[in-house]
Amino acid sequence: MSKKIIIGIVVIVAVVLLYGLTTYNSLVGLNLSADTQWKQVEVDYQRRLDLIPNLVESVKGIMKQETAVFTAIADARTKYAGATTAEAKAAATGQVESALGRLLVITENYPQLKSSDTVQTLMSQLEGTENRISVERMRFNETIMAYNLKVMRFPSSIVASMFGFKERQGFAAAAGAEKAPEVHF
DSSP states (O other), rough: HHHHHHHHHHHHHHHHHHHHHHHHHHHHHHHHHHHHHHHHHHHHHHHHHHHHHHHHHHHHOOOOSSHHHHHHHHHHHHHHOOOSHHHHHHHHHHHHHHHHHHHHHHHHHHHHHHHHHHHHHHHHHHHHHEEEEEEEHHHHHHHHHHHHHHSSTTTHHHHHHHHHHOOOOOOOOOTTTTSOOOOOO
């Protein structure tokens, strides 16, 4: 073989290896970014779960008859604490959100709750936390989308399949989340 052909083959192999290496590193970085972003979502979920008992206890002191809502909130928090996967935590969070929605409707319908400074402060903190969760979920989904695009697009999909990178599931709202919760008195 001529020297030019050998140099050409070496250059082609080097380019392919360099592309594979940079693609692999990019996939590792995107995967790690997705994990990190999910952890941020969990931080805000935990903040919400930490606020809920204070709100519930404040509301409970004023209202004794709404035990079903309080029980639903406690059960949802327990399911979240026991969840081990991102999907299970997202499902448990849907239950927390549903129960919280019912609690929020209750607080709107009871003037004595609205006038309680403690309840107002906790509601304000919970509202801020819900906004944080919304932002972090959006960032998580954006991170997952960037990762999934890299995994699915050619030619990086070849490198992804060679090293076992798979598509990841983003956050989706729970079924029925578009409906306002109903509370019957």
